[in-house]
Amino acid sequence: MIIRKATIEDLRDITDVEAACFPEAEAASEESFEKRLNHFADRFWLLYDGDKLVSFVNGMVTNDTDLVDEMFADASLHDENGDWQMIFGVATLPEYRRKGCAGMLLERAIEDCRKEGKKGLVLTCKEAKLHYYAKFGFENEGVSCSEHGGALWYQMRVTF
Incomplete structure (x- = not known):
């Protein structure tokens, strides 16, 4: 397994993994x-098993403290010099789940952001995943203002 950053050439693989992991x-x-990818390819952490993309984490950097739905729609809001790494998605192919793939990527993203001097990372998740992200130091801040996909989301944050 190898972790690397994304390029535009990874577009099809990323889209395919996303479609396999989330409801439409x-x-x-x-x-x-x-x-x-055109605005923040270096904010994609990809995990490959040989030539196969099996998991990825992605999101923009901003000075905003909360993850809001507009960020999903407008990649130009990315500010590489921002304080907070927003995590838009953690996706792992079903056959690779429960093998530590997403965890490796989250740990790398956290480590990279810490080294870069960011204040921390923010993500939203469904209630069933709160315990999972807590293992990586994310703290539940309660129900998010996000209405993404019509679901109920909780905002979580890890602060350095």
Whole structure:
């Protein structure tokens, strides 16, 4: 397994993994990923098993303290010099789940952001995943203002 940052050439693989992991209402489109890759490809952490993308983490950097739905839609809001790494998605192919793949990527993203001097990372998740992200130091801040995909989301934050 190898972890690396994304390039635009990874667009199809990223879109395919996303589609395999999320309901259609929640999954980012190929067009959305193309915009994200053009604005912040270095904010994608990819895990490959040989030539196969099996898991990825992605999101923008901002000075805003909360993850809001507009960030999903507008990649130009990314500010590389911002204080907070927003995590838009953690996606792992079903056959690779429960093998530590997402955990490796989250640990790398946290480590990279700490080294860069960011204040921390913010993500939103469903209630069933609160305990999972807590293992990486994320603290539950309660129900998020996000209405992404029509689901109920909780905002979590790890602060350095």
